[in-house]
Amino acid sequence: MENTLVKTRLYRIIVLAMVMTLYYHGISLGSVPPHITAESAILYDKNTGQVLYEKNSKEERPPASTTKVLTGILAVDMASTDEIVKISKHSASIGEASIHLTTGEALSVHDLILGALIKSGNDASVALAEAAAGNENYFVFLMNRKAFLLGAGHTNFINPNGLHHNEHFSTAYDLAVIADYAMDNPIFRDTVARKTAVIPENNTTWKRYLKNxxxxxxQYPGANGVKTGTTNAAGQCLVASAARGDRSLIVVVLKSYNRYGDTVKLLDFGFNDFKEVSIPKGTVVGRMYFPDGKPHQVDLLTTEDFNLTVNTKEILSLEKRLVVNRPKKLPVAEGKVLGNLWINLRDKELKIPVTVKTKVESMSIKEKLEFHLASS
Structure with a gap:
């Protein structure tokens, strides 16, 4: 097969439109990441999975109560929110941050999720673990397995609440990946977006009023989650999420000396200095000529949606090329992939498969003669 580099005016127009779109939205030239106090941090684009900023993001650290992001989503995945749970002596005994559970009281899984994610109740987290998995230890095993399956390979949890233990750790990157998964679930997402909640009275206690x-x-435009955490060893920690329009960002800061200030700086950086470039499935990116084909010219289309988050510095350094393989013989089936649109960003090479828009038949000898006579 002949390897052909196809450069068309239409493709150049598409690339120019991508650049113009970025400038139209006001990305600042040469954007500089903000200074933050956190010892580990990450700015993560939820739509594309790109890391827009990182600082020691794969360094293992105690995560404190940000652990409860995984506790909450795993409980939502495993247990019915309507299930009534009888509180054990063990879960009621868990101290520090708590919702003051008492042995023998009955609460729904939904109430415990509120207590764990909004009030950051350590006791509620253990009660959720017991409700979902039968006992705390098995639930923690499932937490670690889930983290591994999500790609959070530097996470090891000893308990479901984040109370300090030397072998209880995660990373800013891992927590962003876990939060990305959790925020796809509407029950989890709606819970962590609530500023307040009420757990109704039950067989032993009055109403509990919870404040996130x-x-x-x-306070921050678009903020919609997700979880705080603080211990002496972990310092100030925060997993935060915010959405504006079609964009959604996740920030994780660990061992911060100003977690809200750091998070606001990173979210502002993400929303103001980065934009998402989209090439929808079916975009025409070139045209191929078939001398003996019917039709003679066929548009080349992208076969899948492509989304990339870039800043101005990156868009100026993007390299784009269309490389296709000319078939040796006809016919060519509609939808046959002939090559790729390649986009180079820093040290990464990204590709979008490219296909022919319509089927290309082979001309008969009579049709070839008629065509060449008409063209001469």
């Missing part, structure tokens, strides 16, 4: 420990909610 995440102070970004209602």
């Amino acid at each position: 420990t995440n102070r970004l909610l209602g």
Whole structure:
């Protein structure tokens, strides 16, 4: 097969439109990441899975109560929210941050999820573990397995609440990946977006009024989650999420000396200095000529949606080329992949498969003669 580099005016127009779109939205030239106090941090684009900024993001650290992001989503995945749970002596005995559970009281899984994710109740987290898996130890095993399956390979949890243990750790990157998964679930997402909640009275206690420990909610435009964490060893920690329009960002800061200030800086950086470039499936990126084909010219289309988050510095350094393989013989089936649109970003090479828009038949001898006579 002949390897052909196809450069068309239409393709250049598409690339120019991508650049113009970025400038239209006001990305600043030469954007500089903000200075933050956190010892580990990450700015993560939820739509594309790209890391837009990182600082020691794969360094293992105690995550404190940000552990409960995985506790909450795993409980949502495993247990019915309507299930009534009888609180054990063990879960009621868990101290520090708590919702003051008492042995023998009955609460729904939904109530415990509120207590764990909004109030950051350590006791509620253990009660959720017992409800979902039968006992805390097995639930923790499932937490670690889930983290591994999600790609959070530097996470090891000893308990479901984040109370300090030397072998209980995660990374900013891993917590972003876990939060990405969790925020896809509507029950989890709706819970962590609530500033307040009420657990109704039950057989032993009065109503519990809960206030979310995440102070970004209602204060930062678009903030919609997710979880705070603080211990002496971990320092100030925060997993935060915010959405504006079609964009959604996740920030994780660990061992911060100003977690809200750091998070706001990173979210502002993500929303103001980065934009998402989209090439929808079916975009015409070139045209191929078939001298003996019917038709003679066929548009080349992208076969899948492509989304990439870039800043101005990156868009100026993007290299784009269309490489296709000319078939040796006809016919060519509609939808046959002939090559790729390649996009180079820094040290990464990304590709979008390219296909012919319509079927290309082979001309008969009579049709070839008629065509060449008409062309001469």
